[in-house]
Amino acid sequence: MKFAALLRSAALVTAVALIPATTATMAQVDGRAGPEFAKLFAVFQRVKASYVEPVEDDVLIRGAIDGMLAALDPHSAYLDGGDLQRLETMIDGNYSGLGLSVVMEDGAVKVVSPFKGSPADKAGIKAGDFITHLDGTLIYGGSLDDAVAQMRGPSGTSIKLTIFRPGRDEPVEVDVTRGVIELEPVTHELGAGNIGVITVNEFSADVGADVFSAWQDIKKEAAGRVAGLVLDLRNNPGGSLDESVALADLFLTDGRIVSQRGRARGETMLYDAETVYRGDMAEGVPLVVLINAGSASASEIVAGALQDHRRALIMGERSFGKGSVQSLLPLGPDAALKLTTARYFTPSGKSVQEGGIKPDIAVPQISDPDFALRQKYQTRESDLRGHLINELGIKDEEMESDSIADPRFQLTSAQLEEQGVKDFQLHYAMETLRRTTKSTVALRPAKR
Numbered sequence: 001m002k003f004a005a006l007l008r009s010a011a012l013v014t015a016v017a018l019i020p021a022t023t024a025t026m027a028q029v030d031g032r033a034g035p036e037f038a039k040l041f042a043v044f045q046r047v048k049a050s051y052v053e054p055v056e057d058d059v060l061i062r063g064a065i066d067g068m069l070a071a072l073d074p075h076s077a078y079l080d081g082g083d084l085q086r087l088e089t090m091i092d093g094n095y096s097g098l099g100l101s102v103v104m105e106d107g108a109v110k111v112v113s114p115f116k117g118s119p120a121d122k123a124g125i126k127a128g129d130f131i132t133h134l135d136g137t138l139i140y141g142g143s144l145d146d147a148v149a150q151m152r153g154p155s156g157t158s159i160k161l162t163i164f165r166p167g168r169d170e171p172v173e174v175d176v177t178r179g180v181i182e183l184e185p186v187t188h189e190l191g192a193g194n195i196g197v198i199t200v201n202e203f204s205a206d207v208g209a210d211v212f213s214a215w216q217d218i219k220k221e222a223a224g225r226v227a228g229l230v231l232d233l234r235n236n237p238g239g240s241l242d243e244s245v246a247l248a249d250l251f252l253t254d255g256r257i258v259s260q261r262g263r264a265r266g267e268t269m270l271y272d273a274e275t276v277y278r279g280d281m282a283e284g285v286p287l288v289v290l291i292n293a294g295s296a297s298a299s300e301i302v303a304g305a306l307q308d309h310r311r312a313l314i315m316g317e318r319s320f321g322k323g324s325v326q327s328l329l330p331l332g333p334d335a336a337l338k339l340t341t342a343r344y345f346t347p348s349g350k351s352v353q354e355g356g357i358k359p360d361i362a363v364p365q366i367s368d369p370d371f372a373l374r375q376k377y378q379t380r381e382s383d384l385r386g387h388l389i390n391e392l393g394i395k396d397e398e399m400e401s402d403s404i405a406d407p408r409f410q411l412t413s414a415q416l417e418e419q420g421v422k423d424f425q426l427h428y429a430m431e432t433l434r435r436t437t438k439s440t441v442a443l444r445p446a447k448r
Contacts, residue, residue, distance in 0.1 A: 203239025208246025
């Protein structure tokens with residue numbers, strides 16, 4: 001039942017769109033592949049007969065499947081057991097653990113991002129950290145399922161994490177007490193000067209409706225008219241394609257939001273404004289969207305749509321650059337294939353694959369004492385082994401930012417802390433909105 005519910009809700013743009021098992025996109029095996037299958041079977045038989053220890057059939061078959069998909073791109077995968085449970089948790093769930101989004105990268109467990117307010121977040125674990133040991137036991141080279149299972153556990157129990165932080169010479173050891181993690185995809189607050197802030201941590205179910213509700217709450221809390229709104233999509237790795245469309249639709253009155261183009265019939269789809277919500281819910285209110293290198297996929301769809309329509313000023317750092325769509329293909333009652341089936345494009349026809357979304361105003365997170373080191377070792381889609389190539393052929397140097405020091409961003413993290421600024425990017429966005437008028441780019445209509 002849970003797996004069926006998961007499939008019904010999984011139109012994800014980490015990206016994942018659901019395709020029934022009976023779809024015509026399940027290609028027939030080319031007859032010319034027969035000799036290649038013979039090679040595969042020959043290897044299987046030789047390993048079974050000659051390997052130094054007995055090997056179960058399911059181990060070899062799973063290894064062959066994983067290797068086949070790994071040869072395609074970093075995002076295609078076979079999902080069962082713990083993998084499907086993690087996907088279910090991402091969509092709608094809660095669990096006892098540390099509150100970390102992690103991936104396996106070259107045999108190492110890498111932190112994509114800690115959930116805001118989670119035990120991991122409070123313990124100071126940061127995006128980009130590599131977890132090498134759990135309670136003193138090396139986990140490098142093991143499975144992601146095993147590592148996640150060890151990190152989860154009863155609320156109130158603790159675990160010691162040994163972390164390699166790029167740029168640091170010595171590993172960091174952190175004791176983290178597990179807690180009940182209730183995923184909170186949308187949070188909001190009202191800042192000084194009647195500037196609203198809505199943070200979207202992931203694109204799980206009902207995010208569009210949750211953002212709409214948050215906006216209504218902000219208007220009630222404001223003493224008079226809301227002067228501006230910050231939509232914070234930093235470190236948001238993506239999620240539901242439908243919810244990314246719904247969120248962008250909240251701020252647009254017409255026009256294209258995103259298009260996806262694939263090789264198979266039915267994989268080319270267009271998504272327009274006014275499909276989910278009618279009108280701009282915050283009409284007349286200046287909007288800033290915050291992104292960084294952790295903003296991927298669904299986050300980039302929203303940022304790209306609002307940027308192309310000139311509805312928002314995009315601020316922060318260049319996004320991750322994941323411009324592909326994965327389809328979830330059921331394989332029986334408790335397994336599925338997550339397969340890359342399409343690329344997506346912003347309203348102007350731009351693919352964010354590799355290049356990402358470039359902010360209108362680049363604002364570094366100088367309140368982070370590790371910012372310089374983190375930038376040096378930052379990982380984006382273009383750094384992943386086997387990533388899809390941008391169809392437009394954009395050269396790497398054209399995606400790099402210049403190295404000229406900006407006089408606006410010369411304060412140190414210690415100096416900012418003395419001023420009470422803990423999040424410089426958010427602070428800068430709110431200060432910008434306090435000075436914003438209706439003639440600014442954040443409200444300028446796109447040329448038709």
